[in-house]
Amino acid sequence: MSLLAARGLRSALLAGLAVSLRGQPRMTVDVDLVVVATVDEALRLVADLATTPFDPLFPGVEEVVAKAFILPLRHRQTLIRVDLAIGMSGFEQEAVARATPIMIGAASIPVLSIEDLLVMKALAGRP
Secondary structure, three states: OHHHHHOOOOEEEEHHHHHHHOOOOOOOOOEEEEEOOOHHHHHHHHHOHHHOOEEEOOOOHHHHHHHHOEEEEEEOOOOOEEEEEEOOOHHHHHHHHHOEEEEEOOEEEEEOOHHHHHHHHHHHOOO
């Protein structure tokens, strides 16, 4: 998240890990973030990945960013998958603004509210 903040991009944790931190344990190992960004900002992040600890999940990820507004990554050292949802809608921007920090070790991580997590789940159309 500091990588995003260094680029002036606000973000918050969502999906499985966020639900676990909000009180409903889940068996998930991937990380999902919503990032307040434009497609162009996300594509600039893709172009800069060599200077970060992340790789695109597969070649040609730029097309997925442009069409599906998701940037799928993998952390080079741990191989953990990290999906960045490009949050361009007013709802996503407001949800990130409403996110509250939760301490994880020494890091303060913004996490979406339970209500916003439920809305995001409904919008995703998955169980």
